[in-house]
Amino acid sequence: MKRREFIINSAVALGGAALLSGCNKKELIKSQNEVVKRKYKNIEVPLLALGCMRLPMKGGEIDQVELNRMVDYCIEHGANYFDTAYMYVDEKSELAIGKSLKRYNRKDFLLADKSPIYKMKTKDDVRKIFNEQLKKCQVDYFDFYMCHNINKNTVDTYRSVEMVEELKKLKKEGKIKYLGFSFHGTPQILKEVVNDYNWDFAQLQINYLDWDVVKAQEQYDIVQKKGIPVIVMEPLRGGGLVNLSEKPLKELKSNSTYTPAAFGLRWAASRENVVTVLSGMSNLEQVKENIETFIDFKPMTKEEEELALKIAKIIQSQGEINCTACKYCLEVCPRGINIPALFALYNQYKVTNNKMLFKIYYESLGEEERADKCINCNLCNKNCPQNLEIPKLLAKIEDEYKKVSTLERK
Ligand code: SF4
Numbered sequence: 100m101k102r103r104e105f106i107i108n109s110a111v112a113l114g115g116a117a118l119l120s121g122c123n124k125k126e127l128i129k130s131q132n133e134v135v136k137r138k139y140k141n142i143e144v145p146l147l148a149l150g151c152m153r154l155p156m157k158g159g160e161i162d163q164v165e166l167n168r169m170v171d172y173c174i175e176h177g178a179n180y181f182d183t184a185y186m187y188v189d190e191k192s193e194l195a196i197g198k199s200l201k202r203y204n205r206k207d208f209l210l211a212d213k214s215p216i217y218k219m220k221t222k223d224d225v226r227k228i229f230n231e232q233l234k235k236c237q238v239d240y241f242d243f244y245m246c247h248n249i250n251k252n253t254v255d256t257y258r259s260v261e262m263v264e265e266l267k268k269l270k271k272e273g274k275i276k277y278l279g280f281s282f283h284g285t286p287q288i289l290k291e292v293v294n295d296y297n298w299d300f301a302q303l304q305i306n307y308l309d310w311d312v313v314k315a316q317e318q319y320d321i322v323q324k325k326g327i328p329v330i331v332m333e334p335l336r337g338g339g340l341v342n343l344s345e346k347p348l349k350e351l352k353s354n355s356t357y358t359p360a361a362f363g364l365r366w367a368a369s370r371e372n373v374v375t376v377l378s379g380m381s382n383l384e385q386v387k388e389n390i391e392t393f394i395d396f397k398p399m400t401k402e403e404e405e406l407a408l409k410i411a412k413i414i415q416s417q418g419e420i421n422c423t424a425c426k427y428c429l430e431v432c433p434r435g436i437n438i439p440a441l442f443a444l445y446n447q448y449k450v451t452n453n454k455m456l457f458k459i460y461y462e463s464l465g466e467e468e469r470a471d472k473c474i475n476c477n478l479c480n481k482n483c484p485q486n487l488e489i490p491k492l493l494a495k496i497e498d499e500y501k502k503v504s505t506l507e508r509k
């Protein structure tokens with residue numbers, strides 16, 4: 100065992116106590132193999148970041164020992180960016196990551212947190228909750244801080260409590276280094292939000308499956324146009340691009356040596372102006388695999404970009420609804436319903452059974468594009484080369500959405 104591995108393993112085994120005796124903080128041990136970093140404003144940011152929404156669990160609680168191992172491995176390999184939020188893991192994520200990072204000097208890591216819009220009643224709540232978050236994370240400033248989950252349900256509160264005004268003050272006080280927002284709404288809302296402030300960054304859901312059908316590209320383009328750097332969330336679509344089914348997996352394996360996770364992460368990280376890619380890792384094995392991808396990071400080639408599009412099409416076409424996303428139906432629908440996007444969402448939902456992701460993506464479509472706007476005119480059926488009974492399928496999707504529509508984000 101190498102010396103530095105011995106030190107880390109000993110520290111983990113002893114809960115860090117032995118190592119830390121005589122000094123307050125964990126020694127910063129660096130591997131020669133570090134993940135690639137990108138210059139962002141006046142700092143360097145690792146291209147891979149640990150998302151703290153799916154932390155390791157044991158007996159219904161966060162497994163702090165495993166989390167510490169993950170954090171140590173990340174920091175040792177230069178992946179020192181950690182992203183948490185008030186609501187993650189039943190509001191326990193901030194406490195756990197704070198506890199883990201407390202073992203390090205503050206300058207050795209970058210911490211991102213988010214303001215829970217859904218909890219805001221008045222303007223004063225913005226600062227009150229911010230202070231609570233600092234305390235939970237055991238820090239006195241956040242490197243990256245954002246208005247969390249702006250969408251059609253939260254945008255009014257975000258404005259009425261004058262969130263940006265209060266956060267601007269906190270930035271001025273040095274308690275926020277970079278101010279941004281995370282987004283799950285429609286392109287229309289995004290066009291308005293990007294003009295609210297001279298944002299330091301925007302956190303968007305970007306992956307190769309959503310790029311075309313769920314308007315991820317449209318959102319990315321809106322932000323690009325304003326020159327706002329992007330932080331990528333859900334690069335693997337909540338795990339949907341890791342557990343590929345037989346056909347898309349075969350296509351990937353025949354044309355690439357990368358694993359599905361590495362391929363998806365590289366695709367997201369290869370977009371221009373991306374600061375970092377968040378991956379919600381749940382154990383050390385995932386951390387190791389993802390870090391390996393970013394130590395030797397190579398942007399996607401043109402051939403790989405084409406392969407990603409091909410795999411996305413296969414995934415879309417082989418779900419329960421055999422839609423190939425040809426979009427012929429869109430040419431005739433008088434209501435502008437986004438039929439292929441809805442079918443892709445439904446197919447993905449049936450594969451992952453991720454109710455929350457289905458709800459979020461459904462609500463990220465414009466209201467006029469949704470299944471409930473269908474008037475049963477049947478014009479689309481005539482244009483569908485797959486002979487799909489589109490209105491009936493839309494009704495089924497609407498029923499599914501109704502079942503998950505009241506779910507609250509954790
Ligand atoms: S049946 Fe519904 S989806 Fe099809 S064209 Fe008419 S309104 Fe659009």
Ligand code: SF4
Pocket residue numbers: 421422423424425426427428429438439442482483484485486487489
């Ligand atoms: S015409 Fe049929 S196959 Fe083509 S996008 Fe519409 S529903 Fe899908």
